[in-house]
Structures are given as structure tokens and as C-alpha cells.
Amino acid sequence: MSEEILRMEGITKAYELGEETFLALKGVDLTVDRGEFLAVLGPSGSGKSTLMNIIGCLDVPTEGNYWLSGRLIADETESELARIRREEIGFIFQSFQLLQRQTAFENVELPLIYWGMGERERKNRVEEMLEKVGLADKMFNYPNQLSGGQQQRVAIARAIATNPTILLADEPTGALDQKTGHQVMDLFHELNDEGRTIIMITHDVKIAGHAGRIVRILDGEISEGVVEDA
Ligand SMILES: Nc1ncnc2c1ncn2[C@@H]1O[C@H](COP(=O)(O)OP(=O)(O)O)[C@@H](O)[C@H]1O
Ligand SMILES: [Mg+2]
Structure with missing residues (x-):
């Protein structure tokens, strides 16, 4: 039996623009099971980030x-x-969103400080996470001392x-070249194989192809099933 961890029913989002409503x-409607790797594929302006913000409880429908x-x-x-x-939500953004004045170690440590984890346990956890994403030797680098792909891996370590x-x-490979983007997808595969649930939003058909399931979004509507025109 699969366990449903997310369910959306009849979600709408209206933006008021003066007299107009958009x-x-x-x-x-969308359901996601625990352990799924889902891609939400759609062009720019289709509503992907709006959907992500609602899934991530950053915005309300x-x-x-x-x-x-x-x-x-x-x-x-x-x-x-x-x-x-x-x-409960590990956010990964196109632009990494790392704190520039903090090292990789400190960036990953921050959510654990908020969580209330003690210092020794925190240190072990941060090291474990940075090792997992292949950055054991870059722990004390600042973001501007890391490549884009490395910065995204720090952001992933922080998220997990x-x-x-x-x-x-949300567009996790959008700021990366193709090769680096696929390396980040390899890491997503590893994390998913460990049982982590991943929802990835992308406009890139190739990147979406890494997911176990793809839903399409177009003009604020979701469709599921056969990918006809990939
Ligand atoms: N705060 C806002 N106010 C008005 N319109 C918005 C706002 N945010 C997004 N939109 C509009 O909603 C649509 C979907 O935006 P978005 O979810 O960012 O799409 P995507 O991430 O797929 O590019 C776009 O047409 C965008 O212009
Ligand atoms: Mg977007």
C-alpha cells in the first residue's frame, strides 16, 4: 500500500491586478505518494512557482x-x-539561495540551529550531509568560492x-549547465532511492525525464498521463 503524503483538490489561485483578476x-487536483519522484513540467508563466509556493506553505490558495x-x-x-x-519541506531553488557570508558548513547548519539540535550532533549531521552531496572537502568554502553545481549541492544538503x-x-537546474544539471539529477536519484519524496518543478523536458512520474501544467491546469510531445 502506498501512503499518500500530499493531496490537493480544486486548488485555485487568483491574483488581483487592479480591477482585473488573473x-x-x-x-x-494532485496527489503524491510517499517516496515518489514527481516532476511538474510546464512552460514559463504556466503557474509552476505559484503551485510550488502553495505546496511549500509559502502561500495560500x-x-x-x-x-x-x-x-x-x-x-x-x-x-x-x-x-x-x-x-517538513526541504526547499531547493534555481538561484540556490545560500547566505553569502556563511560557509557551506554554516549554511547547512542553520536549519538545525532553528530545529534546536545540540552543537555536537549538529556538527556530525552537517558533515554527514555535506559528505553525502560530495562536498566533504569544501565545507569551509563560502558560496562565491564554489561552482554553481557545488552551490546547488550545498543547498540540497541544507534542504535534507x-x-x-x-x-x-523549483527549477533546480535552471542556473546550471547541462552536465552539472544532470549531476544534480543523479543526486536526486540517490536521494529518491533512499526513500525521499521529491517534487521538482521544471520547464525542461529532459530534466523532467529523470522523475518517476510527470504531470504537465499549462495555463494553471494540470494534466497527467502520456507525454505526447516530448
Ligand atoms: N504576485 C502576482 N501577481 C500577479 N500575477 C502573478 C503573480 N505571481 C505570478 N503571477 C502570474 O501568474 C502566472 C503564473 O506565474 P508563475 O507561477 O510564476 O509561473 P511559472 O513559475 O510557471 O513561470 C504568470 O502569468 C504570472 O505573471
Ligand atoms: Mg517559476
């Missing part, structure tokens, strides 16, 4: 219901949502440090 999501780990997100308090964002329920990646 529907960025138009009734999205205008209509519809969203359950994460069986809990209706609309019923959660702001402080509980903050905890979910911190501990708290052992989140979902890894949520």
Missing part, C-alpha cells in the same frame, strides 16, 4: 483544499505553518538536513 491556478501528511493546511496556525516550512517529508525543488 487565475494562475484553475482547479488543480484562493479556493480548494490542500492536505500535507493528512493535515488540512487551511486549519493550521501561522506558527505551525512556519514549523512545517522549516522542518532536517529530514523533511518532501523535497521541493
Whole structure:
């Protein structure tokens, strides 16, 4: 039996632009099982980041219901949502979003400090995470002393440090060359083989092909099934 960890029903997102209302999501239904590697594939402007922000509890839908780990997100308090964002979602962004004045080690350590993990345990955990992403020898480098691919691997180490329920990646290879992008996908495969659930948002058909399942998004609507025109 597969375990459902995410369910969306009839999710819409309306943006008010003066007198106009723009529907960025138009009734999205989506379920994801624990251990899945899902790609959400769509062109620029199709609603991918809007969807990611709702999945990551960074934004709320205008209509519809969203359950994460069986809990209706609309019923959660702001402080509980903050905890979910911190501990249950591992965010990975196109632009890495590392703190420039902190070393790789310190960047990965930060969510563990928020979590309340003690110093010794933290050190072990950070080292383990950086080893896992192949950066044991770069722990004390600053982001500007790392290549793009290495920076993204630091961001991935940071994202998995708290052992989140979902890894949520928005165009994780968007700022990387093709070869480096595929190396990041190799790492995603490893993490998925360990049982981690990954939701990856991308406009790149080749990158989406790494996922176990692809859903398409176009003009705020999701379609699932055969990929006709890849
Ligand atoms: N804050 C906002 N206000 C108004 N329109 C927005 C806002 N954010 C996104 N949009 C619009 O919603 C659509 C989907 O945007 P987005 O989710 O960022 O798409 P994608 O990530 O697929 O490129 C776009 O047409 C965009 O212009
Ligand atoms: Mg986007």
C-alpha cells in the first residue's frame, strides 16, 4: 500500500491586478505518494512557482483544499505553518539561495540551529550531509568560492538536513549547465532511492525525464498521463 503524503483538490489561485483578476491556478487536483519522484513540467508563466509556493506553505490558495501528511493546511496556525516550512519541506531553488557570508558548513547548519539540535550532533549531521552531496572537502568554502553545481549541492544538503517529508525543488537546474544539471539529477536519484519524496518543478523536458512520474501544467491546469510531445 502506498501512503499518500500530499493531496490537493480544486486548488485555485487568483491574483488581483487592479480591477482585473488573473487565475494562475484553475482547479488543480494532485496527489503524491510517499517516496515518489514527481516532476511538474510546464512552460514559463504556466503557474509552476505559484503551485510550488502553495505546496511549500509559502502561500495560500484562493479556493480548494490542500492536505500535507493528512493535515488540512487551511486549519493550521501561522506558527505551525512556519514549523512545517522549516522542518517538513526541504526547499531547493534555481538561484540556490545560500547566505553569502556563511560557509557551506554554516549554511547547512542553520536549519538545525532553528530545529534546536545540540552543537555536537549538529556538527556530525552537517558533515554527514555535506559528505553525502560530495562536498566533504569544501565545507569551509563560502558560496562565491564554489561552482554553481557545488552551490546547488550545498543547498540540497541544507534542504535534507532536517529530514523533511518532501523535497521541493523549483527549477533546480535552471542556473546550471547541462552536465552539472544532470549531476544534480543523479543526486536526486540517490536521494529518491533512499526513500525521499521529491517534487521538482521544471520547464525542461529532459530534466523532467529523470522523475518517476510527470504531470504537465499549462495555463494553471494540470494534466497527467502520456507525454505526447516530448
Ligand atoms: N504576485 C502576482 N501577481 C500577479 N500575477 C502573478 C503573480 N505571481 C505570478 N503571477 C502570474 O501568474 C502566472 C503564473 O506565474 P508563475 O507561477 O510564476 O509561473 P511559472 O513559475 O510557471 O513561470 C504568470 O502569468 C504570472 O505573471
Ligand atoms: Mg517559476
